[in-house]
Amino acid sequence: MTEQELLQQHPNAYMSGQQQAFFRELLLTERRELQERITSEFNELRDHEPSSDPADIGSTEEQRQWQLRLLEREKKLLDKIDRALERLARGEYGWCEETGEPIGLRRLLLRPTxxxxxxAKERQEKKEKHLRET
Known part of the structure; x- marks a missing residue:
């Protein structure tokens, strides 16, 4: 099923078996691609040869710290994808954890996790903003 076909389905078909299969494949593909990037970046970090030039050491360390932060963010995304796959397996995927209402296909296509x-997300963001300002 394509994204267009998914969006053209009747609203009563929300999170039908077909739609769940579509999102399962989407999440598994994202997970596989992300895992490949993480592995590649980790290997690049591990295989890096240290330099003896002090200027190179500084810029190399800065680059290394940047890569470590990126790896940390990607690991968090990997965890979110795993949780989404777990929700799919339990039949809870696509439903708002706060309200129980449908999250919506367009939102899930943009952010499958x-x-x-x-x-509910807007309320959460307003609350977080209010807490930061106080």
């Missing part, structure tokens, strides 16, 4: 509908 979403756990909140747009309204």
């Amino acid at each position: 979403a756990t909140l509908c747009i309204e």
Whole structure:
């Protein structure tokens, strides 16, 4: 099924077996690609030859720290994908954890790991902003 076919389905078909299969494949593909990137970046970090030039050491260390932060972010995304796959297996995928309402196909296509509908996410962001300002 293509994204267009998915979006053309009747609203009553929300999270039908076909739609669940579509998102399972989407999540598995993202997971596989992300795992390949993580492995590649990790190998690049591990295989890097140290330099004896002090200027090179500084820039190399800065690059290394940047790569480590990137790896950390990608690992967090990998965990989110795994949790989304678990929700799919339990039949909870696509439903807002806060309200129980549908998250929506368009939102899931943009962010397949979403756990909140747009309204709940906006409330969460407003609350976080308010806490930062106080």
